Amino acid sequence: MTTDQRTTARRTGPAPGGAAPADLGALLTGATARFPGHGVRYGSAERPLDFRLQTYPELLEEARRLLARLRRAGAGRDRIVALLLERPEDFLPALWACLLGGITVCPLVPLRGDPQRWAAQLGHVDTLLDGPLLVTDARTREELPAVRGLSVLTLEDLPPAGPGAGTGTEADAAPDTGPASPDDVALLVLTSGSTSASKAVRLTHGNLLASMAAKAAVQDLTPDDVTLNWISYDHVAALLEAHLLPLSVGAVQLQTTPETVLAAPLRFLELIDAHRVTMTFTPNFLLGRLNGIVDDLPAGTALDLSCLRHVVSGGEANPVATGTGFLDRLAPYGLRRAALWPAFGMTETCAGSIYNREFPEADLGAEFAAVGRPVDGLGVRIAAEDTGAPLGDGAVGEVQLTGPMVTDGYWNDKEATEAAFTADGWFRTGDLGRLDDGRLTLVGRSKDSVIVNGVNHYSHDLEAVLDGLEGIEKSFVAAFPTRPAGSDTEQLTVAFAAVPEVAADERALHRLLIAVRNSVVLHWGFRPALLLPLPRDAFPKTSLGKIPRALMRRRLEAGDYAEHVEAVRALVTRQLGGYVAPEGARERALAELYGELFETDPETISATASFFDLGGTSLDILRLKSLIGRRFPGAEPPVLAILTSPSVRELAARIEADARDVPVPYDPVVPLQTGGDGTPLFCVHPGVGEVLVFVNLAKYFAHERPFYALRARGFNPGEEPFASFDEMARTYADAVRARQPHGPYAIAGYSFGAAVAFEVAKILEEAGERVDFLGSFNLPPHIKYRMDELDFVETAVNLAMFLDLVSEERAKALPAELRPLERREQLGRLLGLASPDRLAELDLDLERFTAWAELADGLTGLGRSYEPSGDVARMSVFYAVPLRGGKQEWLDRELSRWADFTREAPRYLDVPGEHYTLMGPRHVAAFQSILRAELARALADPSDDR
Structure with a gap:
């Protein structure tokens, strides 16, 4: 089936909400004309409750100015613009500049802390999107890893717009000026997965307009609503559910950064109260965190949530216990019983397109909430996995969708596009579900992925990394999700077969467990909940040699691997020297912090187990340092203390010695x-x-x-x-x-x-x-010539690059810029280029960085005399x-x-x-x-x- 045929098939039936504008630009111009006093309120983690309003007319004016500047920089409809802008007040005007000009946009987020993955992502995007123009801000530009051929401009460096720009007059016109057509691609949104394999979902102006009309009808949004978003804009729900949707009806919207809520989850509720939010979106994992926090709120806490009409929760399965717990706990604060809407949507469906407005009453007794009923215009059917034949009510099969809000495929990926659609044009979601009187319940996934905290990770991506580890039998690795009873999000299980000589040697097997865990952390950024070494014959395989991960999950959750799980637990306990109970308040408090850091029961943390043997990484050292500082004010230990005193017992003694000012x-x-x-x-x-x-x-x-x-x-x-x-x-x-x-x-x-x-x-x-x-x-052997090249400025810049404060590319030009300055100014300028988050991770301020730079310069000086x-x-x-x-x-x-x-x-x-x-x-x-x-x-x- 051709793309045109598929598009026609999806557009069968009346457009939701009646006639719609031809392009997205009309949404902003319409909101400007009808609701000039409404707009976007911008917030930040630094000032979490203080928001600045930009009205829709002001947003339109800034977007038009930016469009003129982008065109002067060479952007146009023949070239994609990738936006790497974290602050909402930077991103949204740039987004609208592109949408008004018919320029296709691809949102990105930085991958700080892992320059190699970030470089791989940018290189992949550059190739996939045919050499896009990457637009970022000056600070992020300093951090960008070097990627050959990547075209980068900062907002600050865009050429001036010229007279009359931003007025909507001919002064900022260009040959490609004019409204986009419904079939023009407005957004390219990257799927999850490895940085070198993500796909770019094509979302046209027509897709997005149809979706907004359908969402608004279901959610009953009006200009009187106030919405809240804290999710980053590479997530399709943040961009569509929480920005385009309220704008399409002229509502007021609050936009803040992820750190605002993630650093202090209770702030989510405080923002709703302070700004009288009526609608918002959040993945389920935040609901689980809030349940624990609300339990500890002091009596008489002032919190009024009666304004909140509904919370859309998608991105991962919603356990009924988590959702009802959220509603029950917050009912005393005015939250209405029907305020939580579990939902389903994908990037490919313009985010939320199926809503459960009958929760919780229709889901009581179930483990997971249904995702509900589709919006007008979206067709849902269940098809047999093997034959593709449509199935009736109550039957479990693959969920397939069709409608004007469904993508027509992936940019520059014909193979993936063809695989994503059936012969008659229905989109294959990869999820398993059933329909009961038009109400959809998901029961699993036919595609192999793990969703942790709302982020989709693909099993084959990790398995390819682990398959290359020494000690693992080739092709006997399976990464699959599991959800223990009471868990608010999925967890990762990694099953593998060890080669015979490793399987027979307990210490070698434990070393392999550590290597697998370390590889997962470095590749995906979180720890697996369970590592499961199994014999080869415990791995089911198809006739084509594939491991059915869903079958392994069912066996794990049915208890078939219980003996192996217990054997691993006992092995790890023995190899860590057995369990020694923490003694005293300080040791018990540190055991709780270790448990929080490693996401495990503090009761299992032995007082003598090393931080590193438990799975601590270099970044975890910095996280632990911060946790200790919060738990023991004034007693935050230096990094060296954690390095040299890595167990709970040793670290407790070190903190005690530091409190008594005992020199080390x-x-x-x-x-x-x-x-x-x-x-x-x-x-x-x-x-x-x-x-x-x-x-x-x-x-x-x-x-x-x-x-x-x-x-x-x-x-x-x-x-x-x-x-x-x-x-x-x-x-x-x-x-x-x-x-x-x-x-x-x-x-x-x-x-x-x-x-x-x-x-x-x-x-x-x-x-x-x-x-x-x-x-x-x-x-x-000869280092003198290199040391002679390194004056103090070069050494300080190299230190900054080593610490990921500045990118390698930016570091090349910095010495010449810094040499005319005084030393303190030089170092202050270097720190000013760094991400505040990275400085916080390293606990670096000007005084500490100066001391480190001077020490490094001293070592360089010693090298200058070395022969x-x-x-x-x-x-x-x-x-x-x-x-x-x-x-x-x-x-x-x-x-x-x-x-x-x-x-x-x-x-x-x-x-x-x-x-x-x-x-x-x-x-x-x-x-x-x-x-x-x-x-x-x-x-x-x-x-x-x-």
Whole structure:
């Protein structure tokens, strides 16, 4: 069936709400003419209850000015504009500028904290959308990862509009001026999934106008309504349900940022009360959080929710217990019994298109609420999964939809478009459901995905990552959702088969569990609720070799895997040293914080279990630091305290010592992983002096060998930085021998640290010890020339880039901009370019950043005097893409010179990634595998002549 035939099939029947405008621009001009005093009120996390009004006429005027500026910058109907604008007051005028000009828009959000995934997303978008113009703001521009060929403009840098722009006159006209047609694509909205595989859903002006008319009719919205949105604009419900819909009827709308509510969920209710909100949208997970918070509200809390007519809740299944609990708890505050509407919609259906207005009475006794009845114009049918034949009432099958609000497919993806529609033009949702007298209930998904907190993640995406992990049987990995009784959102289960030698070795199996968990966290950003190692014969497979994940879910929830679940729990408890109950109020409070951080029962947190063994990542250290600061005001520990005191018991003692102002002596050795009988690995810090970069790598060595990181002196009050390169190397050598009195030794250094590791190895060998493994992570022996290039400004900029405060691309131009300034101004300007969220994560202010930059500059100064001499027995050189030039040239001209300083020919190992990313989330699993194999080879060599 052709696209035109499909479009015609969906438009059968009368348009909802009667005749509609031809394009979306008419919605804004209509609201401006009829309701000039209404508009958008903008809020922010910084001032959560203080909103600024922009009337619809003011929004129209600003949008017209921006349209003229975009056209002067080369934007037009022949080029998509991708909007990377987080503040609602930036995004909405830019959105309307494009819609008024007939320009197709694709909303994006930043992926801070993971530059590699962000770069992959931007590269994919650039290719998929045929080289769009990316419009962002100046601050976000500083953070953008480098993507070759990506065209970027900031709002601040757009050329001026010229006289008369924004007035609606001919002054800002252009050859492509004029209303869009109903079939023109207005929005491209990316689906969830991996950054390199997401699809772009085509939503035309006609789709959106039909959807708005149908929604408004069902929701009874009028100009007297006040709506609230806190969801980011890459979510289709935020853009349509919570912006276009209220605008289409002239209602007043509140728009704020996600942080406003996520940082303090009760604020959702406070905003409704303060601004007399009548309609809003939220995923179900927030309802669950609010239930717990409302239980703890003090008696007499002033909160009036009688204004709220309805809350649309979609994006994930709605448990009846969660919904009724929400209504019951808030009834004393005036919330009406029928205020919660479970709903169903997809990006492909212009968000909400099926609403359950009969909740909760029609759903009592069920586990999950029905999603309700479709809006006018939307056809729903249930079809057999195997034959596609339509099914009658009560039968379970695939939910299929048709109607004018349903997309005609995916941009630049013919294969995905064809797969999404039946031969007669119905859209295949991938969800399983049944119809009872026209009322739809979802019972599962035929497509394989996991929805956590309203976000869709595709199973095959994660399985491809885990399938490559050492120790896992190829093609025996299944990622699928489960929902324990009483849970407000789905949770992730990962089942896998371990290779026989790992399955038979409890410590090796535990190490693999840690590696799987770590890979999930780094790839998807949250922890799996259950890791389930199973024998191969426990995996059902189809004749084509596919694992039916839905069947595995049913078996798990039926208790078929209960014995395996208990075995894993017992194994983990044993490997963590058994359970030791926390003692005293401080230890119990910390156990509660660990439980909150790791989303587990605090009663299972042993007082002696390491933060890292429990699954803590480098980002979790910063989150824990913040949690402790809130729980124990004035006692927020430094990062080093968590690194060196990772258990509940040790950390409680450290907080107690800090409260008594007991000085902590400097020890360069930070134990990141202490289990295992193998030769310990000591890793020397890079040029910034800190060791957080090793945290995620160390996890892969659990039960195999201890992993110690060497941290520079000078971070803590009263510590004097090293005065010479030799003092640093000898201090580290002494610290290594204090931990491990005799060899054979295993030592490595990352970047600057490789030269230090070389000197430490020389000292140990001079003392008659064996150094069987010496690793250089992407650094040649001669560093003086590089250190000479780094003045204080370059060093500070490199530190900022290392900490993800500025992007690599922006860092190239910064030194020249900063050198004319005074030092404090230089560092202040650098911090000013960083995301406030990132600064909060790192607990960085100007004073701390200045101290860190000066310490890093001191290390750079030591490197300027460094000349390698002498030799060591051997070295393994791990090489990645260098800071400048090509990889092969880097190997041939620089890294190969280690041969001048080793008695055996060095071994060169190619590792994925670039200098700053080789141990980052995208590459750490591959890097650790190569490193562990090389360590095993070097330390197992039986030669007696060492």
